[in-house]
Amino acid sequence: MRNLLGSFQKRWYSWRADPTKAKEEFSGKYWREEDEGVRSIPCRQCPKFDADREVCTVPFGTTLRKCIVASIESHFHSCKDLQVLEIGFGHFWLPRNLILRSGGTWTGIEPRQKTKAELGKGGHGQAGDIPFEDNTFDVIYGIQSLEHWAQGYKTVAKGYTYEDYLREVHRVLKPGGKVYFDVPIHDHGHEMFIMGDFDRIRGLFNPEGWTDVLLEKWREDHEPLPVQRPRPRKVKEWKSEIRSYAPEDVEKIRTAGIAYIMTITARKRT
Numbered sequence: 001m002r003n004l005l006g007s008f009q010k011r012w013y014s015w016r017a018d019p020t021k022a023k024e025e026f027s028g029k030y031w032r033e034e035d036e037g038v039r040s041i042p043c044r045q046c047p048k049f050d051a052d053r054e055v056c057t058v059p060f061g062t063t064l065r066k067c068i069v070a071s072i073e074s075h076f077h078s079c080k081d082l083q084v085l086e087i088g089f090g091h092f093w094l095p096r097n098l099i100l101r102s103g104g105t106w107t108g109i110e111p112r113q114k115t116k117a118e119l120g121k122g123g124h125g126q127a128g129d130i131p132f133e134d135n136t137f138d139v140i141y142g143i144q145s146l147e148h149w150a151q152g153y154k155t156v157a158k159g160y161t162y163e164d165y166l167r168e169v170h171r172v173l174k175p176g177g178k179v180y181f182d183v184p185i186h187d188h189g190h191e192m193f194i195m196g197d198f199d200r201i202r203g204l205f206n207p208e209g210w211t212d213v214l215l216e217k218w219r220e221d222h223e224p225l226p227v228q229r230p231r232p233r234k235v236k237e238w239k240s241e242i243r244s245y246a247p248e249d250v251e252k253i254r255t256a257g258i259a260y261i262m263t264i265t266a267r268k269r270t
């Protein structure tokens with residue numbers, strides 16, 4: 001029953017997506033600069049936080065999904081005249097609706113779709129082999145998708161590395177075009193995201209082809225909201241994902257790690 005209500009609220013919220021409101025909401029400085037190329041968005045500073053009631057006002061979703069919603073609204077409210085590609089769109093329409101309503105063109109590829117991919121529509125495709133011409137898109141993004149690309153989903157062709165994926169994304173992006181990916185840290189997906197390995201995540205973007213790599217951490221600084229630890233249900237999957245890290249480091253993260261959302265943005269060099 002709760003799931004059904006959550007699913008209804010998610011659809012309702014996405015259907016009502018309003019880029020003007022999102023732009024207004026996220027017009028101030030809601031982040032804190034950390035190291036070079038790293039920002040933190042503390043819950044306290046997030047426009048979705050209601051300080052009087054001490055709650056996040058996103059009305060649906062898990063703790064981390066609420067941050068995904070906030071981050072999408074902060075990044076996708078102004079897409080006028082942009083050609084935008086979503087990789088791995090699943091069934092979440094909030095970003096698509098913001099893009100369309102702010103004047104952009106949305107195209108999506110998803111390995112589970114059967115229909116042929118076409119500009120301006122959603123269709124079949126995957127990150128290793130994007131069915132569009134070179135230099136087609138101004139923006140390419142994935143919501144909770146990048147961390148799964150190499151996991152060998154049944155519907156996804158095997159044998160690609162992250163280097164292959166990023167080369168393909170780079171190919172179809174226009175010079176100066178931007179990527180946006182959000183991923184969970186200390187939760188699930190490829191081991192570099194489970195371990196929160198910033199160097200490796202940054203290393204996805206070869207400096208010869210990419211610039212302005214920025215990592216944003218949403219909800220790592222969660223006060224006064226409760227901490228989100230790695231979820232036991234997800235920790236069970238870690239064994240099959242983690243190959244390159246020492247067991248004591250993994251254990252530290254399992255017991256004391258704070259799960260949060262990272263957004264990764266970067267620009268294709270001109």
Ligand SMILES: C[S@@+](CC[C@H](N)C(=O)[O-])C[C@H]1O[C@@H](n2cnc3c(N)ncnc32)[C@H](O)[C@@H]1O
Binds near residue numbers: 146153
């Ligand atoms: C956790 S779901 C997220 C779906 C949706 N973006 C959302 O936020 O609800 C991950 C999605 O990534 C897609 N995916 C996995 N591997 C992929 C790949 N190599 N290329 C493109 N999409 C992929 C899956 O089919 C799935 O739809």
